[in-house]
Amino acid sequence: MSILDEIADNKRAEIAKRSASCPIETLRGRGRGDFAAAMKAAGIGLVAEVKRKSPSAGLIRRPLVPADVAAAYEKAGAQAVSVLLDEKYFGGGEGDFVEVRRAVSLPMLYKEFVVDEWQIRHAASLGASAVLLIAGILSAEEIESFMTCARDCGLDVLAEVHDAQEVDKIKPLQPAVVGINNRDLKTFKVDIETTFRLKDRLAGDALIISESGIRSASDVKRLHDNGIGGILVGEQLLRQPDIETAVKELMKEVRPCS
Numbered sequence: 001m002s003i004l005d006e007i008a009d010n011k012r013a014e015i016a017k018r019s020a021s022c023p024i025e026t027l028r029g030r031g032r033g034d035f036a037a038a039m040k041a042a043g044i045g046l047v048a049e050v051k052r053k054s055p056s057a058g059l060i061r062r063p064l065v066p067a068d069v070a071a072a073y074e075k076a077g078a079q080a081v082s083v084l085l086d087e088k089y090f091g092g093g094e095g096d097f098v099e100v101r102r103a104v105s106l107p108m109l110y111k112e113f114v115v116d117e118w119q120i121r122h123a124a125s126l127g128a129s130a131v132l133l134i135a136g137i138l139s140a141e142e143i144e145s146f147m148t149c150a151r152d153c154g155l156d157v158l159a160e161v162h163d164a165q166e167v168d169k170i171k172p173l174q175p176a177v178v179g180i181n182n183r184d185l186k187t188f189k190v191d192i193e194t195t196f197r198l199k200d201r202l203a204g205d206a207l208i209i210s211e212s213g214i215r216s217a218s219d220v221k222r223l224h225d226n227g228i229g230g231i232l233v234g235e236q237l238l239r240q241p242d243i244e245t246a247v248k249e250l251m252k253e254v255r256p257c258s
Contacts, residue, residue: 002186003055007089008137011113014088019118027121031155035107035130036177038079040207044224044254045079047109047209048247049234050100052084052091056188059091061238066096067103069243074104076247077255080129082232085112085119094126101127109158113137120149130156130177135166136185144173158209162194167201178202179232183212192219196226214250221253 001009039045050066053059061069070081083100084092092111101108107129112119114133123131131150133143143159150157159175161167162184170178182194190213199208209230210223220231233250240246 003188004134004136004185007086007113008115010088011086012115015116015118019116024118024121027118027125029125029127031124031150031153032107032127032129033154033156035080035109035156035158036207038107038129039177039209039230042079042230044220044228045209045230046077046247046251047080047082047230047232048073048076048078048237049082049111049232050084050092050096051082051111051234051238052096054235055089056183057235060235064238066099069238070100070104070106072243073237073247074106076244077251078106078247079230080107080109082109082111082234085110094122097126097128110155114146117146117149120146120153120155124153124155128155130158132158132160132179134160134185135169136160136162140169140173143170147173147175160211161198164198164201167198171201171203174204174206176206177209178206179209179211181211182214195223195228199226199228217250217253220250224254 050069052064083097084090087093110123110128110131133146147157158177158179159170160179160181162181180195180198182192183190192213195210207229210228211232214231214233215236237246
């Protein structure tokens, strides 16, 4: 069993317990639905991530105050903030999301291993702008159903793929925003070339966001010059002592006046 399969199995058990104690009917609220528009308006948009740890990297930043990190991202000109919801493997949770939502006005991505409609309703109740749907753990039918649910809740969707088979799975559904994960979530190997290999396979006018392994201003410039509409970066920024400066340094070749 891969780590991705393990995480998904653990998530199904977790959500079964959470939905029993907090029924889906009690989740109120509507998503902000401003994620895609904010990214498209930027030329190449930055989704800056709040993440405490990961199975591959361990602890990333200590101490980490989610509100302070998110405020630095906003001040530096990020278009959106991604917050990890998974606690067991990534150290995140609802508390981090709520803290960031109170601290910034930016669109927020509910970064979670979504396996149940409950999580989409939960995202909307927290004031999220978008939810992540990972093709590697969902069937095409599940993705389609969750996309419909997200739309009904006022949420944008970031449909994530990391190989050609997953691209072919989501392509008939025509998601407006597609994340290409350069990290293979089964092996955790990172290769930014994954974005360039898969982008032409995504026909249509979907906004493409490159995720993981983006480490330098030259990486961002190359992605921009090849028609990529956004990047999602966490660890590279979180490991720097001054996050605001790190964001500006990363984006300097596509936003020289920022």
